[in-house]
């Protein structure tokens with residue numbers, strides 16, 4: 001089997017480390033394990049992995065320090081591992097340049113899906129293969145046409161307002177990735193509206209009414225509670 005990529009696992013919990021190693025190796029990845037932030041820093045520089053799985057609670061330093069140090073010189077994908085209760089940590093990590101996060105405890109398929117998505121993102125120029133190809137994002141019945149500034153659902157125009165389109169367009173560009181509330185608000189409304197989550201919630205509710213069959217059970221744009229929104233991966 002061809003190696004699908006080299007994964008650096010930074011995690012001090014040996015049981016989780018070994019679980020991840022088994023899963024990754026069984027699926028054709030090469031796994032390198034380190035248990036501390038210091039080891040991580042030296043391995044990142046010397047091994048240049050394709051992706052990093054980073055636990056935030058390391059014995060010698062905060063995983064955020066490792067992330068911040070890495071982002072000074074590299075955009076290699078980082079998936080942060082955090083405990084279920086640490087919503088703030090997740091948001092901080094995503095805003096500091098993490099590509100995604102997984103919450104403990106997690107299963108095999110979730111781990112593999114997050115890794116595939118994160119690696120795919122860095123291997124495409126525009127963040128998304130389809131968009132780079134014909135300026136369109138397609139996922140099932142949803143089409144975002146970046147030339148016409150239109151979103152179509154099952155072939156019909158969803159009639160989004162300008163800001164609604166901007167939100168959907170941005171989520172489409174980073175499909176599969178969580179974009180935090182603050183990030184979205186800053187990008188669409190500018191820095192002065194930061195921390196005004198209400199405006200975002202209202203827009204998202206309107207978007208869902210227009211694009212989702214059942215807004216309470218979205219198929220296209222998912223809520224990551226306390227963190228942000230994620231667009232389904234493209235076809």
Ligand code: CA
Pocket residue numbers: 011012013055056057058059
């Ligand atoms: Ca830990």
